[in-house]
Amino acid sequence: MKSDNKRYITCPFCSLHCDDIQVEVNNNKFKIVSENIKDCTSKIEYFNIKKTSNLTAISKYKKINFNTAINAARKMISRSEDITLVNHGTDVNGVRSLLNFAASHNCVVDHVNSKYLYRNLGIIQRKGYMATSLTETRNRSDVVILFGNNILKKSPRLIDKVILPKHSLCTNLKSRKLLLVGDFDAQSVKIAKKNKHHIENFKIDLNDIPEILTKLMSDDKLSKNLEGIRKIIKKSKYLVASWITSDFDKCNDPDYVISSISDFILSMNQTSRAACMPIAGSLADATSSQTMSWITGFPSRVKFNGKSFFHDRSICDSQEIIRNRNTDLAIHISTVNHNKVELNDKIKNIFIGHINSTFNIKPDIFIPVGNPGIDHRGIMFRTDNVVSVLLDKIREIELLSTQDVMNMLSEVDN
Numbered sequence: 001m002k003s004d005n006k007r008y009i010t011c012p013f014c015s016l017h018c019d020d021i022q023v024e025v026n027n028n029k030f031k032i033v034s035e036n037i038k039d040c041t042s043k044i045e046y047f048n049i050k051k052t053s054n055l056t057a058i059s060k061y062k063k064i065n066f067n068t069a070i071n072a073a074r075k076m077i078s079r080s081e082d083i084t085l086v087n088h089g090t091d092v093n094g095v096r097s098l099l100n101f102a103a104s105h106n107c108v109v110d111h112v113n114s115k116y117l118y119r120n121l122g123i124i125q126r127k128g129y130m131a132t133s134l135t136e137t138r139n140r141s142d143v144v145i146l147f148g149n150n151i152l153k154k155s156p157r158l159i160d161k162v163i164l165p166k167h168s169l170c171t172n173l174k175s176r177k178l179l180l181v182g183d184f185d186a187q188s189v190k191i192a193k194k195n196k197h198h199i200e201n202f203k204i205d206l207n208d209i210p211e212i213l214t215k216l217m218s219d220d221k222l223s224k225n226l227e228g229i230r231k232i233i234k235k236s237k238y239l240v241a242s243w244i245t246s247d248f249d250k251c252n253d254p255d256y257v258i259s260s261i262s263d264f265i266l267s268m269n270q271t272s273r274a275a276c277m278p279i280a281g282s283l284a285d286a287t288s289s290q291t292m293s294w295i296t297g298f299p300s301r302v303k304f305n306g307k308s309f310f311h312d313r314s315i316c317d318s319q320e321i322i323r324n325r326n327t328d329l330a331i332h333i334s335t336v337n338h339n340k341v342e343l344n345d346k347i348k349n350i351f352i353g354h355i356n357s358t359f360n361i362k363p364d365i366f367i368p369v370g371n372p373g374i375d376h377r378g379i380m381f382r383t384d385n386v387v388s389v390l391l392d393k394i395r396e397i398e399l400l401s402t403q404d405v406m407n408m409l410s411e412v413d414n
């Protein structure tokens with residue numbers, strides 16, 4: 001195998017966007033060469049071409065050529081009374097093209113994970129909030145608390161790249177402490193503990209987070225376990241709290257849990273330094289909210305209407321619109337999603353997505369597009385919104401980008 005087939009890529013498949021992934025590409029098949037990212041290998045190699053990949057367009061069950069698919073989609077668009085665009089993950093240019101399309105067809109534009117974005121944003125808007133970046137956490141924190149249960153599965157390299165990396169600019173890494181607070185499974189705890197650092201796993205019901213944080217900030221007598229954690233927290237000079245909002249889905253009141261973490265961080269700042277570092281979802285959530293904010297001033301859930309547009313987080317909730325059939329055509333865009341996408345069979349569905357996309361029901365039209373970072377170049381935003389990364393192209397299978405396809409679909413006579 002030739003060594004010039006090896007190259008580094010920036011990974012588009014979760015919001016950490018690691019840029020140290022070495023792949024080997026042969027006959028358009030890529031294989032991870034880096035040894036330090038075992039937990040992400042299958043996640044990335046999932047996007048290889050397989051026997052089941054759809055490289056051609058499909059109309060329900062029938063393969064059709066690309067131009068026929070574009071023409072059929074245009075017809076559906078011109079006949080539709082109301083179109084809703086649902087973003088399941090694409091790059092900056094993809095989001096721009098959604099907004100261009102929406103402006104000319106009076107659509108709602110929403111990201112499928114908007115409800116998680118608004119959980120964090122609600123606290124910023126209502127109560128005040130202090131946040132930090134991945135880089136600051138890596139270089140300055142001395143105690144990191146991870147709340148939840150799936151954060152390490154959804155961002156597999158968070159520990160290696162950010163929390164307990166091999167090198168850090170300012171902190172003595174040997175003394176950095178990691179506290180896992182919540183319902184982490186044995187495998188996640190084992191992965192975390194393979195690092196030779198001080199790691200405590202404090203297993204609790206996620207609903208109890210507010211009560212436990214209140215106790216930790218009090219002078220009340222605590223159990224031995226909690227007393228140990230209080231000592232670590234009280235001694236910290238720069239504490240960082242991190243979570244993935246979807247981990248609190250099953251809590252009785254997810255907003256209250258997140259709000260309690262934010263309140264805890266604010267109170268820590270009276271005597272030391274502390275900050276929140278929420279991790280965005282893995283469907284290019286940060287890329288969507290950043291791009292939509294530049295262009296419309298709102299991070300998601302926007303409805304275009306003639307020459308203007310408005311934002312309303314309830315009225316423009318795409319899941320509600322589709323569930324209530326207040327739209328007759330949904331256009332789904334999905335270029336980095338591993339999971340099965342739920343479509344509603346009571347309305348028409350156009351799906352513009354990567355070649356290994358899966359659905360609960362067949363869309364009326366499926367148009368394959370490339371993955372940003374594999375089939376075409378692109379830009380995405382890291383979870384902390386302070387870094388945008390350039391994605392490269394490593395495969396030549398002549399798939400168009402989301403932007404190319406959305407621009408073709410925009411050319412409909414209204």
Ligand code: SF4
Pocket residue numbers: 011012013014015016017018021037039040043155156157158
């Ligand atoms: S942690 Fe995320 S960005 Fe990094 S290699 Fe794994 S999937 Fe890709």
